[in-house]
Amino acid sequence: MSQRAAAALRSSERVSVPRLVLTDQLLERMNALREAIAQRAFEIFESRGRTTGNDLEDWFRAEGGVLHTAHLELAESEDALLLRAEVPGFRSEDLQVGVETRRLTIAGKREGRTQPVVQRLIYCESCPNELFRVLCLPVDVDPRRATAAVVDGVLELVVPKAVRPVAIATKTDCIVRVEDYRSWEAFFARILEFHV
Secondary structure (H helix, E strand, O other): OOHHHHHHHHOOOOEEOOEEEOHHHHHHHHHHHHHHHHHHHHHHHHHOOOOOOOHHHHHHHHHHHHEEOOOEEEEEOOOEEEEEEEOOOOOHHHEEEEEOOOEEEEEEEOOOOOOOOOOOOOOOOOOOOEEEEEEEOOOOEOHHHOEEEEEOOEEEEEEEEOOOOOOOOOOOOOOOOHHHHHHHHHHHHHHHHHHO
16 A cells, blocks of 8 residues: 555554445446446437537546546555545445456546535536446456455555466476477477467
């Protein structure tokens, strides 16, 4: 874990822990978000007079209006991956983190801000109230040992790398003809070249 996260964990005032969940629990939410983005993209398409040719632009515009994109930083050490994601305005109770062997999913939904009725709003820039981000990981990780903390609007996730079993080659004493040994050696060399 980073020094900043470790120091923050010691002073529990600024640290909160989001829920680590199974990614399967996020599938329903992902489907609902996809439907909301598709509906918004169609509304954008209709507002442009139903002219074709900008489907992808409409989709990205709709996605930006529905979801907050968490900016990510992924670092690797010898034994773990450290992910930092900017989640401003999201509390740990608002976040769910799904960790799989090769994939990470961050989902969040916060309560919408309500504006007093007596004010006349002149200008407003705010992020959407939903967050969803999926990241493919470069190495196998152990999801059961993942730890997460939200520190000053940044989600810090430490995921240890998976320990791969070491294959141990055993030798048995046997008598093999030299010609057979050379042909087997050539055969396995070709197989290794094919798989590399």
